[in-house]
Structure formats: structure tokens, C-alpha cells
Amino acid sequence: MSKKTLTLMSKDKQLFNIEEHLAVQSVTIRNMVKEDGASSVIPLPRVDSETLALVIEYLNRQQAPEEDEDYVKKFVDERGEIPTLLELAQAALDLDIKKLMDAACMKVADLIKDFTLEEVREALRIENDRTPEEEKAIRDEFQWAF
């Protein structure tokens, strides 16, 4: 008897197959399956194909439960680029795969922890929309934290 397979569709309309019992590690997919018995294709309009491929790789892992913590750490370690990790975290959040989201976020935190303010802005592509004077004002407002 063959196992039931689901098809996931990425933002850029690529299709990915995955066995249902693995896919339902995602709480979002589990709920969809429960609701409508999972129609043939599940669209994931916010996840691009590269990220979805990573998520599928993670869901397909064959790990004993006690090694799982180490596996997910290693999994994100090997994808140590901040933009990739952020996409992965976002996808894991949407799909409600808590372990993967936590691990990706922790890895990002670890990468930026020694950064200066300007480096954090650059790494996370945050645009500084304040003038130096405004920044000084914020500093004064929260002077108890500096």
C-alpha cells in the first residue's frame, strides 16, 4: 500500500510532493488536511521555491526523536546565511513548524549578537529613518537602558 502524498505549491508555482504523514508536522497543513481532506494541491503563496525545498528537506528527515534537537541545529547551521534563515523562519512560522522556526531564529540571533547597530541594520536591511538628532532624542528618552 502506497502512502498518501500531498502536493505543495510555492509562490513561484513550483510543485513539491511530500508524504502526508511527514507533511502534517506542520500544524497549518495538518489543519488543512483535517478540514477538507486535502485537495490535490496546497498553495503556499508566501513561500518561494528555494525555501520550500529546504522546508521539505527538513520535514523528510529520518531522525530518532532524541537526535532531533541536534539535527535541527545542524540543519540551520549549514544554512548560515541570514537572508536564507529569515525566509526559512518566516516559512516555518506560516506553516507552524515550531522547532524549525525557533532554531532558525536562534541562529539569526547568534549571528547578529556581536554586531554594532550599523551592522545589524545592514545585515537585516533595516533603513534608518531617523536623523542623528532624532536618534539622540530616542537615546535620551530611554537613557536608563544605555
Next chain:
Amino acid sequence: MDFDHENVRPMMNEDRLSSLPDELIHRILSSMESKHVVQTCLLSSRWKFLWTSMPYLNFSSDYFANLPKFSKFVTHFLANRNPQTEVTSLKLTFHGAASQFFVRRIADYVMAHNIQELDVVINPKRHHEFPPRFFSSRSLKSFYFRSIFPLPYLIPKTPWDFPALTSLSLQHVTFREDKTDKYLDLFSKCVNLKYLKLHLFSADDVEVFDIITPQLTNLIITCSDFQVLNLIAPQLEDLTVINCSMDKLNAPPGLSCLRFSGGYPLQLSEVGFHSLEKVTIHLSMYRARKPYVKEVARQTIDMLQEVHSTRHLSLNLDVVEIFKCIFNIFISLIFVQCISAFPGLILFLPSPFIDLICVNIDICMRKDAYKAKISDEAKNFLLGNSPSATFIMDLPEAPPPKPKKPREGWGKKKARLFAEIANHATEFQAYLEMVRSHSGTKDRVKTVFRNLMEELRQANESVDTEMQVYQEPRARIKACLEEMWAMVNQEKDEVLELFAKKRLVRSMLDKLPKQQRAEIEPLYSGKLAESGPEMDQLFREHLSAARTADGYEKYLDYEITKYPDVSVSNVPPAASQPSSSSSLATDSTFVRDL
């Protein structure tokens, strides 16, 4: 700042993290200390108030120059935080008294915000009362409470009120101050507790310590002391007891897995376990080569009889590793040898085990495991009633015998030994003179420290708002610490070597046959005895120097926080200057006190 060039970038370069949901940002910030989290308000307008709705709090007094500053920060943080946001988790690390205002303030706040996970690390100073508020919550699910030192502090001794708690871990908790308690029950109101871990938990002044937990399934107790430990936990499946001292353990009959490791066998209550699946018993004694005494052997057999219904049994042939680490003494006790050493004890005893599937004799890393033998009586005792059980004891092969050296003539040997002794004795004298000439390390350490304080004072006077000014004092403090410890460590090596040399000469003399010893000993014994008091003095001086350096190090650890490390901090230090006048006052008092 010019960001114009960024506008021409394609759209994919938008503020990626800022476009992420708050939930994700909070998760990314969750491992950071709260002070740094607040500092992210500088990043951009969107970030100004992001921190105020963080559900994960992480306060640590380590990031503040002193406790009043930490307390002030906590007050501001909580006052500015969005009160609508619940607190999912709190990690609190602080030193000093648990009765400080901020401890109560934080406890009140998080308990009122439906805290679920609590992790408290304390570094207590004296007998201070912990706010009872920390031990009562309707929402708390996981609680990790540990102290860095085993100092007694006062925590509530009435049952802690955590109806939703499922996981609890306590470390370095001591109940010592009050000998009047006969019974102690802390957990009976934790009606949903499933996992409990006690490490370095001392309740040995209490006659009976009760663990009354209707839902508990896993219990791990390590390095803890009790008189009688009473487990009223009908759901308990897994029990691990490692290196604990207890007179008696009353375990629930439904237990399925027992792991025990320790110096002496455990006295188990006679409950009649009915669901035992796996039992592991590792015994060790740290008194080298002490034979198994009969009383202990009897207790061991009693313990085995209590667990007779198990299906899998694992016994060790080795020492328990933790003991090896602590005492670093070769521990010579083979569990199976206990049963083998007193065959009389078991000769007429039928095997208590009725339903064994597997017996495993654990060899671990014993060097002499190849010598182990298990007597027929012992084997019969274990397996007599379980003929089909598997017996596993994989002994390693014996190492190849050492090649024998040809014997040298006694005359030659004697001359060689005498020459060696003379040689070592000369070296000992030379060492003694060297250590003597190097004395005064303490004064040198003091000088280095005073020079540093003077440099820092000058640096403080010339301090301006430029941030690189912080780097230099930091580097100097670090260099000074290194220099101090290099001096102390060199002295330590020399002193230790000196003592080793003396011992070597002494032991070589002691090993000589009587006649030769009488012949040569008078040459050295006077000098060796004479050096005793001086060496003791040198050793005391060294300890004193080490203590002094240690004291300076603690002081400088604190001092260094005044010079923020701008190379790693993600936010440059505030424009405000360190208050040089006040710190100077403390510095000079400190130096004068020495």
C-alpha cells in the same frame, strides 16, 4: 546619513526583518539580554516600541555595574513595557540578596502576566528570604531554579502552589537552617507535575522528605542528600538516583525503570514492584582496594532481592565515572565481585529473579576488566530461575605480558640508587633556593595592581566622550590580570615541583632495604626535616599571593564593566561619561584597605 543610494536598489532589498511579523522578531530577540533588547529602539522608527511587547524577558544583573543600576533598569523596563502583553518566559540572573526590591517587583509582575516558563539563577550572599511570590503561580508550566553556590537561603517550606506546573528542576537547594522540621513536603500542590529533577539538593536535616505528586512520571535525583525519601507518586515510571546519600527510599510499586548509581547500595522499601522492566545498578567505593565488607554485600543482595521482578538487569563491573573525576583515585570494587566474594551469603539462596530476559554486566572502561571472574554461585544467583535469559559480559582480552628486564647485580643497583638519590637531593636543594629567591610574589602582585589603579585614575581624568577611550583601560585591566596570574602560576609550579622533589627523595629512601637505608639516610634526613617549616611558610605565602590575586581579579571584573567593550557591543555606549569622581573614591579606599 545618506541613504539615497539605497533607493535605487530593487524592491527585494526592502527592510527584510522589519517586514517580518513581530512574533518572529521577538523570537530572534528572545535569547538576548533585556538591556540589549531595549537598545534596538535605535534601529529605526518601527523598532522604537517593538521591545515593549516582547513576551520573553531576560534580566541579568551581570550586565550592570552595580545592583542599584540593575534595579533602576528593571523598574523602567517594566514601567515602559506594554502591560497588555503577557509574559511567556522569564530568565532572571542576579547576585546578592534575594530580598532585594527588584526581585519582588519582577516576581509580582511576571506572576500577574501569566508566566509560563521561569528560569532563575541566583548567586546568594547570605541567608536571605526569597519572595514567596516566586513559589505560587496558576499559569507556570516550567520552572528551573538554581543557585551557583550551595548557600542556604530561605525559600518557602510549605507546599509550593503551582497547579499547572509540569516540569521542575532545582539545583543547589539547601534546607539546613532549621532542624525542627520532621517532614517536608514541597510539591504536593504541583498536581500536574510530570518531570522533576533535583541536583545538589540537601534535605538531610529533615527526617522525612515527601515527594507527593499524583502525575509525576520521571524523577531524576543526583548528588543530593536525604534521610528518608518518600515517593508518593503512583504514576512514576522512570526513577534515576545517582550519587545520593539516603538512608531509605520508599519508591512506588508501579515503577518500571530504575537507574541507580552510588557508593553504597540503596535501601529500598519492601513494596513489591510489579511492573519493573529495567533495572541498572552501578556500585562503587572510593576507598582504594578496600574489600567488599560483609554488611555492604548483604545490603547489595537485599537491594537485588527488592528488584527481583525486573526483566532486564544491568550491573556494573566498573567504577562510576563521576567518582573517578572527583577523587581521582583508582576505585577498586567490582560489583559482581561482591556476589562472588561472599558465596556463603548466596550459596543457599535461590535466585530471587523470576522473569529475567537479559542480564548485562557493564564493563565500561575498567583497565583490569579482563581479570574479572564471575563465580558459578553468583551466576546461579542471578540466573537460576531464568534459564532462557541472555547473559552478556564481554570481557576484553588480557594485554600482552610485559617483557622481563634482565636482573642487574645488587652492587650495581645499589650504586645506581644512591647516585639517583644524591642527584634528586641536590636538585631539591637547588629548587629550594630558587623558590626562596623568588619569594615576594604577593608584593609584586600588589605593585602591578597599584600601578594599574594609578593608570586608570589618569585615564579617567583624561576621559572624553570618544568611545575608543574605553578600549585602552579594558586592555590594560586584562593585561594586568594576565601578568598577575602569570606570576602566581609560576610560583605555584615551582612550589609544587619543590614538594614533589622532596616526596621523591623521601620515598626513594623509604624503599631501600633496611641496611642500605641506615647507611645513607643520615646524609639527607636532617636537611629534609629542616626544610619542612620553611617549605610550609613558602606554601602559605603562595596561597596568600593567590588569594590576593583572586581578590584583585574579582575587583577588576567589576571595574571592567565601567569600560564598555565597544568592539563587541552592538550599540555604542551612551554619551554620558563614567562618573570618574565616585569610582576614584572607591578605588583609593580599596587600595588603602589592602
